[in-house]
Amino acid sequence: xxxxxxxxxxxxxxxxxxxxxxxxxxxxxxxxxxxxxxxxxxxxxxxxxxxxxxxxxxxxxxxxxxxxxxxxxxxxxxxxxxxxxxxxxxxxxxxxxxxxxxxxxxxxxxxxxxxxxxxxxxxxxxxxxxxxxxxxxxxxxxxxxxxxxxxxxxxxxxxxxxxxxxxxxxxxxxxxxxxxxxxx
Numbered sequence: 001x002x003x004x005x006x007x008x009x010x011x012x013x014x015x016x017x018x019x020x021x022x023x024x025x026x027x028x029x030x031x032x033x034x035x036x037x038x039x040x041x042x043x044x045x046x047x048x049x050x051x052x053x054x055x056x057x058x059x060x061x062x063x064x065x066x067x068x069x070x071x072x073x074x075x076x077x078x079x080x081x082x083x084x085x086x087x088x089x090x091x092x093x094x095x096x097x098x099x100x101x102x103x104x105x106x107x108x109x110x111x112x113x114x115x116x117x118x119x120x121x122x123x124x125x126x127x128x129x130x131x132x133x134x135x136x137x138x139x140x141x142x143x144x145x146x147x148x149x150x151x152x153x154x155x156x157x158x159x160x161x162x163x164x165x166x167x168x169x170x171x172x173x174x175x176x177x178x179x180x181x182x183x184x
Contacts (some may be wrong), residue, residue: 033113041109048106051099064088126165133162 037045050056067088071080080087137160144152 037109041105043104044102047099047102047107052101064092122165126163129163133160136160 060124067082068084068085069075070078070084071085071088073080076088110125136156140156
């Protein structure tokens with residue numbers, strides 16, 4: 001058991017090193033992406049981040065609340081300056097236009113990053129599927145040469161074939177179209 005314990009310890013250590021290397025690579029890549037952004041993207045991201053904070057909510061609650069109280073004439077000694085709230089409505093509308101634009105810019109950048117990560121995940125999955133297919137072929141050959149009954153299983157012949165991503169996508173599209181026809 002001590003030998004197995006040492007082997008498990010070594011394997012855990014190797015796995016830990018691989019995980020740490022991958023995390024470091026991902027963080028370095030993320031830092032490179034951030035460094036490559038222009039000042040406009042940084043500004044839009046900061047504004048969008050601030051607009052999504054509770055500080056922003058409290059600041060607006062205080063500002064707009066004070067504006068309303070003053071212009072309703074509820075604050076003694078201060079004359080209402082926007083009794084119809086037209087200026088408040090205009091400022092809020094302009095602010096909403098700019099905030100939504102900053103948020104959309106940030107979302108577009110985040111979507112582009114997500115698309116790149118999805119492409120990477122797809123490539124890794126395709127590579128893993130290819131490698132697993134090769135392993136199945138090798139294990140099946142070994143099993144056939146050793147006359148192992150399980151190596152003759154009919155499903156192995158299908159598993160020994162590489163999956164064609166375009167065929168999977170075509171089948172998925174047909175299934176979605178079929179589902180839409182049933183609904184409509």
